[in-house]
Structure formats: structure tokens, C-alpha cells
Amino acid sequence: xxxxxxxxxxxxxxxxxxxxxxxxxxxxxxxxxxxxxxxxxxxxxxxxxxxxxxxxxxxxxxxxxxxxxxxxxxxxxxxxxxxxxxxxxxxxxxxxxxxxxxxxxxxxxxxxxxxxxxxxxxxxxxxxxxxxxxxxxxxxxxxxxxxxxxxxxxxxxxxxxxxxxxxxxxxxxxxxxxxxxxxxxxxxxxxxxxxxxxxxxxxxxxxxxxxxxxxxxxx
Numbered sequence: 623x624x625x626x627x628x629x630x631x632x633x634x635x636x637x638x639x640x641x642x643x644x645x646x647x648x649x650x651x652x653x654x655x656x657x658x659x660x661x662x663x664x665x666x667x668x669x670x671x672x673x674x675x676x677x678x679x680x681x682x683x684x685x686x687x688x689x690x691x692x693x694x695x696x697x698x699x700x701x702x703x704x705x706x707x708x709x710x711x712x713x714x715x716x717x718x719x720x721x722x723x724x725x726x727x728x729x730x731x732x733x734x735x736x737x738x739x740x741x742x743x744x745x746x747x748x749x750x751x752x753x754x755x756x757x758x759x760x761x762x763x764x765x766x767x768x769x770x771x772x773x774x775x776x777x778x779x780x781x782x783x784x785x786x787x788x789x790x791x792x793x794x795x796x797x798x799x800x801x802x803x804x805x806x807x808x809x810x811x812x813x814x815x816x817x818x819x820x821x822x823x824x825x826x827x828x829x830x831x832x833x834x835x836x837x838x839x840x841x
Contacts, residue, residue, distance in 0.1 A: 629779050630722060630834070631755075631772065631804075633790035634733035634740055635670050636812030637831055638715055641735070641743075642667050644701065644708030649677065652696035656689055658682060667813050671792040673734055673765045698736075706742040711749075712811070714832035719752040721835050728779055732771045732788070732798075734759040755779055767797035772804055789831055796822030807837070 632638050635645075646667070650660040661681050669677040674697055675690035722729060729752050731740055737758030744750045755778040762770040776783055788799040791812030796819070799806035808824040809831050810816065819827055826837050 626838070627727060627787045627805075628781050628785040629728040629730060629754075629776075630787045630789060631730040631732050631775050631779075632831065633671070633788075633792070633795050634731055634735050636791040637789055637795075637809055638731070639709050639711045639743060641705060641709035642670060644705040645670055647704055647708065648697045648700040649681070651700040652693045653681070655696045656686075656692060658686065658689075670813070671734060671766070671790075671794050673759070701736075701739065705739050706746065709739070709743045711743065711747055712830065712832070714830070716747065716749060718832055718834065719749060723752055725835075725838070727838075728781075729753050730755040730757070730775045730779060732757045732766075732775050734765050734794075736760045766794040767801065769798050769802035772798055772802040776802070776804070787825075789834070791819075793818060793822065796824060807834070 635641055646663050649666050653660050665681060669680045672680060674694040678690055678693045679687055719729060731753055733740060735758055737756050737760060740756050740758060741750060755775045757771045757775045759765055762774060764770045772788055776786055783803040786804050787807050788795065788804045789807045789809060790796065791809050792814050796806050796808060806822060806824045808819040808822060808827045810827065811830040828837065
């Protein structure tokens with residue numbers, strides 16, 4: 623692994639921010655509107671990072687996959703109302719962005735969350751200027767674990783995959799990074815079990831992304 627990447631691309635949910643309350647509200651709103659039973663916060667948290675169609679199947683099984691389009695529409699409508707207010711950046715995030723920028727590292731975000739929601743949260747905190755590229759779930763046809771979003775971000779950054787680190791908390795993040803040929807740094811700030819993160823063969827596992835500057839300073 624290089625400890626001197628030219629760019630670092632982050633996942634968003636559970637990597638830079640906690641939007642679990644908003645996601646729980648929107649998932650249960652969509653389930654109830656479809657006549658399905660609502661789910662516990664713990665079960666819904668385990669699906670964060672999946673596409674909305676995959677979230678529905680993970681919660682209710684393949685027998686309801688035909689409801690995926692309606693589930694997505696209901697979720698998005700609810701998210702338009704509540705998601706920004708229900709999303710909180712981790713308190714160390716502003717200092718991390720400034721620290722990495724001071725090293726000349728270009729920053730990006732790749733997430734299944736819609737780009738406009740990410741921009742709204744960063745804009746609320748005055749942090750949009752730190753990011754050269756944001757690729758959301760509405761920007762690509764195939765979501766993580768497919769590599770498309772990461773590859774789109776790399777193309778926008780005009781750099782090589784092996785000069786980038788992708789930082790994320792989930793299996794989908796690790797698999798997407800592997801498929802894109804990008805070194806993966808796993809963080810434990812999400813709900814993925816440590817042994818699952820280890821199986822993704824990351825170049826490092828951190829407690830959270832605030833430890834990145836220390837990792838980059840290592841020999």
C-alpha cells in the first residue's frame with residue numbers, strides 16, 4: 623500500500639455521517655404505505671449502504687421484489703422531507719477534511735445516497751469546497767458493490783486507481799473497491815462485523831476515518 627495517495631474517496635453513510643434515523647423513518651414509511659409490517663431500527667441499520675431494492679429484499683425477502691419501484695418512490699418522497707435534517711456529520715469530519723487538504727490530497731465521495739442529499743448536508747456545514755467529485759446513487763445505473771461509481775469518480779479526478787484510497791464501512795464498499803482496482807480502507811464506524819471487514823482484505827482497518835492522517839504518516 624502507498625501511504626501517499628493523490629486522492630481519497632469516501633463512502634458517506636456510517637463513514638462520514640450518521641443518517642440512520644432518517645433512513646429508519648423513510649424505510650418504515652415506505653413499508654407501511656405498501657401494507658408491509660415496519661421493521662426494528664436494528665434490522666434497518668444493517669441494510670444501510672445497500673440499494674433501496676436490495677434493502678427491501680433484505681428486510682422482506684425476494685417475494686416482494688416486484689414492489690421495489692414503489693418502495694423506492696415512497697422512500698425518496700419521504701427522504702425529500704426529512705433526510706437532510708436527520709443526517710449528522712461525525713464531529714471530527716471538518717478537521718479531517720482540512721488535514722487531508724493541507725497534504726494536497728484531493729477528496730471525493732461515492733455513495734448510494736443521492737448526490738443532492740450529500741451536497742445538502744455538506745453545504746449546511748460549509749464543507750462542499752473540500753470535495754472535487756461526489757458520485758451519488760442517482761448518478762450511475764449500477765450501485766455498489768458494482769465498481770461503476772468509484773470508476774466514475776476516478777475518471778473525474780483524472781487519476782489512476784492505484785493512486786486512490788477508498789474508505790468505507792461495508793461489504794459493498796470493499797467489494798466495489800476491489801472490482802475497481804482501488805485499495806480499500808475499512809472503518810468500524812458502521813454495523814459490519816470486524817471479521818467481515820477483515821475478509822474484504824483491506825489495506826487497513828481503522829476505528830473511524832479520523833485515523834486516516836495517522837495511517838498516511840505510517841512508514
